[in-house]
Amino acid sequence: MLPSAVIEKLPHRRMEAWKWTDVRRAVRDEVSGLSSVMTPRFTAPDGVSVTQGAAHPSDHVMGRLAQSFSDQSWNIYIPRGAKAAEPVLIEDMNRGHGRFAVMVDEGAEATFVEYHKGKAGSFANIEQNIHLAKGAKLIRIIVQDDPDDMTRIATSCIAAAEGTKLEQYILSFGGALTRLETRLYGEGANIEAVMNGAYLLSGSKHTDMTSHTELSHPDCYIRQSVKGVVTDKAKAVFQGKFLVRRDAQHTDAEMRHDALMLSERAEVRAKPELEIYADDVACAHGNTIGALDDSALFYMRQRGISLAEAKALLTEAFLASVFDDMDDEDMRESLMGQIKNWLGASYGV
């Protein structure tokens, strides 16, 4: 397929779900990866298998595009009852179309760590189909940091069976255009999910965190908190939707998006949505966009802390809660370390 033909298939701003993230406009036909297949690198602990095989058809716009380049996917299998001691690492997702199918079988537990770090002038399109079988537990840690001329769309569709647990933590530093989309489909009762994310954007970077959570069975518990900071001319998009069907009684779901805007030219677009058909549920959403507190900044400066350092400390404290629930202290420290580095560089500490 010619690059120009690929561009024709990319979603654009006249499509409601893509109105703030116009992929078609962002991509030029000279970028690399537009019509090639991705070659990711895996590090998998004993007992976890990674193979290539026939992929399931996709029903998502970017998934269908990936499908037109390969009918194969990388299939990662966590066997029934397995509790992987080490995380599964996925790296080198730096350009091209990549398809992944993950199966965490009954009662199995796994942690996935994904590094989405691309090369200058590239395009990456990642489709992940994840299936959590009954009682499975999956922790996903996703770190994304691309050059400012790279476009990346990563779409995860997660089907969760009864009694499954999902914890997802995203840390995004953006790119020319970055969209990290999560679609969670509850296929049983008693699902627990934490879907948190933080974005830190400077220059003219763009991150879009879109999620769609669909519940059709009772007694599910969802917590979602996305926090971010934008400076310069950066742009952040948050779209979150909870769709609670009639049989999903006693759903307890909460969605929050909180952003700090540190420049007049930065932009934050937020669209939290609840669509509820069950009558005995507790669902809430909240959205705030604000600046750092001037009084707190002055107080810190009066104690001798420089303005840049005061801003960095307050921003770090603001973002930290996103990763509070992580059990893996070292991983949490590593994510906070990356946040500190970004703050140091962006605020000039």
Add this chain to the structure above:
Amino acid sequence: MLKINNLHAVVGEAESQILTGLSLDVPAGEVHAIMGPNGAGKSTLSYVLTGRDGYEVTDGSVELGGKDLLDMEPEDRAAAGLFLSFQYPLEIPGVPTMTFLKTALNAQRRARGQEEMAAPEFLKKARAIASELKIKPDMLKRPLNVGFSGGEKKRMEIFQMMMLGPSFIVMDETDSGLDVDALRIVADGVNSLRSPERGMLIITHYQRLLDYITPDKVHVLAGGKIAASGDADFARLLEKEGYDKYAA
């Protein structure tokens, strides 16, 4: 030590004139109190001295230890030794008290060209001062001032003051929100910092605090300038007679 000369300042976008030619000299080793009615400009003085945004000096000068304060950023004034105990200490969510204070202390030391204080030494000092002020160690791990009572916040101001060891201290209505026991603890802390090298300015509406911290001089601030001055006994007279005769 602190020399304020003919200070004029305006506040906010309306540029209302709050200080109208205030002059005051606090030599090293002395404690001066500033009393006055509400709206006299007491808090404005504390913010002008520390360089808060929105407080603009239109005339006059302020020197601390021979250095021109008005040209400096707030953090540089702090490094030069100026400390303000806030009337309403701010809550800093997510930043543990110890992290905050260690960052502040070492930022000041760096600015003065001194070595940073190592963690063990810092901890030891913090524990000793906390116990002196009857602050539970647990409170030092919590985000600064978040969920603290008014009295706890004031005690935390004194804790910070003793940790940072400034050369000049401004206390803005430190007694408000304190019961008698807390007032005594706070006053003991302040008195322990009195030294020949250090000056203090105590801003207060009531004379109560001055029963515990005896000032060398007492000034009345009214209409944006010093309207009268006297010794420690003058505070009691003011408390009895009120500020009416100084009102502009």
